[in-house]
Amino acid sequence: MSITIQVLSGDECRTVLGRTSLARLACAKDNQPYIVPILCYFDAEGDALYSVAAAGRKIEWMRANPKVAVEVSEITDRYHWVTVVAFGRFEELTESVADDHLRRRAHELFDQRHEWWLPGMQKPAPDAPAQTVVYRIRIDELSGRRASRARE
Amino acid sequence: MSITIQVLSGDECRTVLGRTSLARLACAKDNQPYIVPILCYFDAEGDALYSVAAAGRKIEWMRANPKVAVEVSEITDRYHWVTVVAFGRFEELTESVADDHLRRRAHELFDQRHEWWLPGMQKPAPDAPAQTVVYRIRIDELSGRRASRARE
Numbered sequence: 001m002s003i004t005i006q007v008l009s010g011d012e013c014r015t016v017l018g019r020t021s022l023a024r025l026a027c028a029k030d031n032q033p034y035i036v037p038i039l040c041y042f043d044a045e046g047d048a049l050y051s052v053a054a055a056g057r058k059i060e061w062m063r064a065n066p067k068v069a070v071e072v073s074e075i076t077d078r079y080h081w082v083t084v085v086a087f088g089r090f091e092e093l094t095e096s097v098a099d100d101h102l103r104r105r106a107h108e109l110f111d112q113r114h115e116w117w118l119p120g121m122q123k124p125a126p127d128a129p130a131q132t133v134v135y136r137i138r139i140d141e142l143s144g145r146r147a148s149r150a151r152e
Numbered sequence: 153m154s155i156t157i158q159v160l161s162g163d164e165c166r167t168v169l170g171r172t173s174l175a176r177l178a179c180a181k182d183n184q185p186y187i188v189p190i191l192c193y194f195d196a197e198g199d200a201l202y203s204v205a206a207a208g209r210k211i212e213w214m215r216a217n218p219k220v221a222v223e224v225s226e227i228t229d230r231y232h233w234v235t236v237v238a239f240g241r242f243e244e245l246t247e248s249v250a251d252d253h254l255r256r257r258a259h260e261l262f263d264q265r266h267e268w269w270l271p272g273m274q275k276p277a278p279d280a281p282a283q284t285v286v287y288r289i290r291i292d293e294l295s296g297r298r299a300s301r302a303r304e
Binding site: 029 | 217
């Protein structure tokens, strides 16, 4: 019984990001990592992941240190899985004019999926609009691996 | 449509850790977080998660900075999910006499599940015994939340 592990190309990683909306986001403060599940949407044009969250620990930490990692995986069983890790930087999309087109892009991506829910949010967005932070993760580096059953 | 978010007690968090073996581990180097899926097994007695990995980036990073976060979640749909985050510290279980009982405990936990596979491993363990690192995460702090559909 053996498993073949393949390294994914950047394009293969982007394909996985493009079809998966559930991810795990890790941020860090004073070298203490923190991790939460998030929903995010990949925008191939800007090579960025868009998401929304209620203000809270992860937003505070990312404002202080924008370095993050995002992990997406599709795990069928022990012999068949794909996992992609992106290193990137948090960018808050404020209500300023400069960020307007990016906020609109974020809302387009969210609306396409009809999935305005997030484990990272304390409340559904419509109940707490004032506390909602729209942000994106600019991807600096992508890596991924795919496991499959070796032919014997 | 509204979602009720409940904060889990420490015991409820431990119950979730005890029944789930797939987790995400975040570690950090120079405030850059990294994140990988791992299989780990919760030992309620020692309040620790046991795992095994091939030597590689995450092991190097955790040797340099033992502060980690581990996230476990059970996501049924947007209205029903549980997520638990543990802050903890990496402890490598070496082949020394002092660590012998802990390594045995780790192997007991792994054997109970018959799941010697890990996305975090380059190769199945039997192919690369010399590079395999057995470790545990001592839990310092636990938090968790459960979402459910509000009765209306």
